[in-house]
Amino acid sequence: MEKSWYIPYKMKITKVINEAVNVKTFRLEFVNPEDKAAFSFKAGQFGEYSIFSEGESTFCIASSPTRKDYIECTFRTAGRVTNALARCEEGDILGFRGPYGNVFPMNNWAGKNIVFVAGGIGLPPLRCVIWNVLDLGDTFGHITIVYGAKSIEELVYKDELKEWSKNPKVTLAVTVDPGGENPEWKGHIGFVPDVIRKIAPKSENTIALICGPPIMIKLSLTVLNELGFSDNNIYSTLENRMKCGIGQCGHCMVGKKYVCKDGPVFTNEEIKALPLEY
Amino acid sequence: MLNKQIHYSNQQLQSWVDGLIYKGKTVIGPVKKNGVTCFSEIKNFNELILNERTVYSAKEVVLPKYDILFKFAKEKDKVFISKNENSLNNVIVIGLRPCDNEGFDYLRLFFKSDPDILQKLNTFISVTIACEKKFDGCFCEELGIDKNYSNKTDVLIKTSENGYDIYFNDRGNEILSPQASDVKPAEIKKPVPNVSIDNKVAYLKKLSEQYNSEKWKIVSMGCLGCGSCAFVCPTCTCFDVQDEGNTQNGQRLICWDACGMGLFTKHASGHNPRPSQVERRRHRIMHKFVYTQDTEGKISCVGCGRCIAACPAHLNIYNQALQILQ
Amino acid sequence: MNQKINQHIAYLMKEKGVNLIISQAKDSNGFVIPHFILSENDIISSVIAINEMRNFFAYLNKQEIKSFKSIGIVCNYFGVKTFFQLKFENQLKDLELFLLIPTDDDFIEITSEKQAEDYLSGLKQSTILVDEELENVKKMSMEERWNYWMKTLELCTKCYACRAACPMCYCSSCTTECNIPQWIPVPASLHGIFEWHVMRAMHLAGRCTECDECVKVCPANIPLNILNKGLHNKISEAFSSDDSSIKYALNFFQPDEKVDFIK
């Protein structure tokens, strides 16, 4: 009989990074070399990560498809599975099903500038694209990254932020909410939408990607529209409750659309056409 | 294609079923369990309840209320996974109704790319009984389903003078193994192309224009947010994925879930995209009559009326759809 | 409902600012169903014997219904009992309720705890509940009982209709929904079913109003009332029911409870 859809790959945790309070990154490597050889994914896709005996949880693949030896996920502890995951250590075996969902249409973006807007735990899905873009060198134009969190402690990928800030191809603006700074803080202070308005990236020949808490997305979209970005040049990912990841369990439906199959990547134009069920 | 036909007396029908069981076939049919009519394996013909609609539809033969996907065992830094094999080889499901068949037909479309479920759906042999009368709340005919006929089955039983007319296809032939001399070509009742049904389907699709109707508030007032309607429904497919076990071994299961329940869409953050029964009831009605027209090419309610009987408030999904459209 | 009640409903809506009446009706299949009256046009006459009537107090747990604030509810004895118990548990806050209990060709109206108490004490029955099925179960040996419950509970699908229809199951987050730790296994396996019903029976001990809604709505025909009535009798026997200081035998609520799922 064919392999069931629900049988996961076995993955070994080879690296654990404590990103922020309640946020960790796991680097996962395939236990079976055949699985690794057969596996490939594209930026924007996600998977079902599981601990045997606790269950499955949905995270995006936060590493770039250009890094082929491993996949990474960054997660915040929220409930049963994520709490159990947080207790895992290097060497533990997890389950992984994927990749699922659609992808960012990066092929259409060659030569274009890209603006990334992320808030809090919204950076992981964009980080995948950021590294993908940077690893492909001159394929794309200039990169602007606006990233904000409540406080300095809650910023994720702190080392990578430093690395990006040194890259001449990248304009990086990191911000924390007022009160979240400390005396040494050199970045911006203020909310993400205000910072976008301040650094005002050009909208000509530019694609914007946005991911984060709903309120941040809503306000940032207004600013992006003001700056001349049209809704079909703004991409975002939706995050509905998921169980199967493959359009069968019904949990993620927004009207007749399945976020897991028809998404999670949507243009803002597409999102506006959906019923408000996300 | 039900291209052949034989006639059985009451006695012959009984000996045929008992004979199948004797020959080692697994025969599943409607029985009474604790006063509830539902599909279950039988050990002899007399257990069968053939004059009632089951409370739970026949979908549970293929999609039981919970099913093991695989078992796992953990050992130091190794995990062993063994897939749970359960096929419906050698299984005969008897006492299906035309609505059950329509339900299976939809499930075949919906699960077209899940090899495991599709395999189960295509393996068992189906024996259907035509309905002579309607049961409480049935409205299959409103949706263009002939309660007296089904061509989506391997064997169709219809009561006739002193016994039963039995129509069958090649798969049916295998389990009936009739004497060649008893077999006649079936007098096929041609399904009449029903224009008014196409109109009905198009009319129901207009529900999508009523997505923001205030009437959803009224039709959802009686809904208490349980899983009854989905669990008895032949075409509700939604499920949850759950693990059971301890740090050494256990199993991963799928189990029935329902969009009527508040937890169905609730995020870990507490945000709920469908925050009240208004949105949940709307989703159910829209999914049955509108969404699957686009995703699977047909409406997914087969009019069996089971949800109406099972609902604590006996909400009538079809009347409510019409009420919204009025 | 009868003419007198209907006249009064019209009066309540016109003069008293009541904007929702949860009445009862029979549908074309003979099922007793809730009938929501939002305006005088919705008033219909229907005949339902008093012992056929259902208890629709569970609707008061729905936020959409609560928001009507001033609500009339047609009920029988069990509705009054539920009203009294819910008041006692400090539920029904912010709600103005009018209970309408049909009598032969008239009705009784109850709006306060005091009236409910008087009504109930007028009908005071023995605290030991008698039920044919319960008597049968009590006669069984331990092994027979175990088999009885295994046989009946096996059919439970965990649709939670019993909980949804139960006016006393009002917690905004049920123990079955807690998953750290997962007290009650989610799948409707015997293990999960058994724990669910034992848990629910414990939570209802001494609070269940014996309206039997859970039994009426269970598609699997599970005699849940036997569990609750059996437990009720055990408590009545163990703690003298005349002792009014004992209000709950197995549950204890405090206004300053740390958790907020009971409000």
Ligand SMILES: Cc1cc2nc3c(=O)[nH]c(=O)nc-3n(C[C@H](O)[C@H](O)[C@H](O)COP(=O)(O)OP(=O)(O)OC[C@H]3O[C@@H](n4cnc5c(N)ncnc54)[C@H](O)[C@@H]3O)c2cc1C
């Ligand atoms: C496409 C997609 C990508 C995601 N990427 C990330 C990521 O990169 N990092 C991250 O920290 N989180 C991400 N999430 C959210 C993450 O899936 C949930 O926080 C997580 O499932 C909570 O699981 P739990 O078992 O610990 O929580 P519990 O509260 O125990 O949840 C029980 C079940 O609810 C569901 N669930 C609860 N909340 C959510 C939610 N917000 N979204 C989806 N399902 C939910 C899950 O199916 C879970 O099995 C993503 C969600 C989606 C849909």
Ligand code: SF4
């Ligand atoms: S419609 Fe009825 S059966 Fe369905 S969820 Fe609502 S109350 Fe339950």
Ligand code: SF4
């Ligand atoms: S929605 Fe109701 S009537 Fe329609 S198929 Fe499902 S159970 Fe039957």
Ligand code: SF4
């Ligand atoms: S009606 Fe609800 S439970 Fe049934 S298949 Fe559709 S989404 Fe799933």
Ligand code: SF4
């Ligand atoms: S209503 Fe019946 S089937 Fe549903 S959860 Fe309760 S006992 Fe189980």
Ligand code: FES
């Ligand atoms: S996650 Fe199961 S259908 Fe989308």
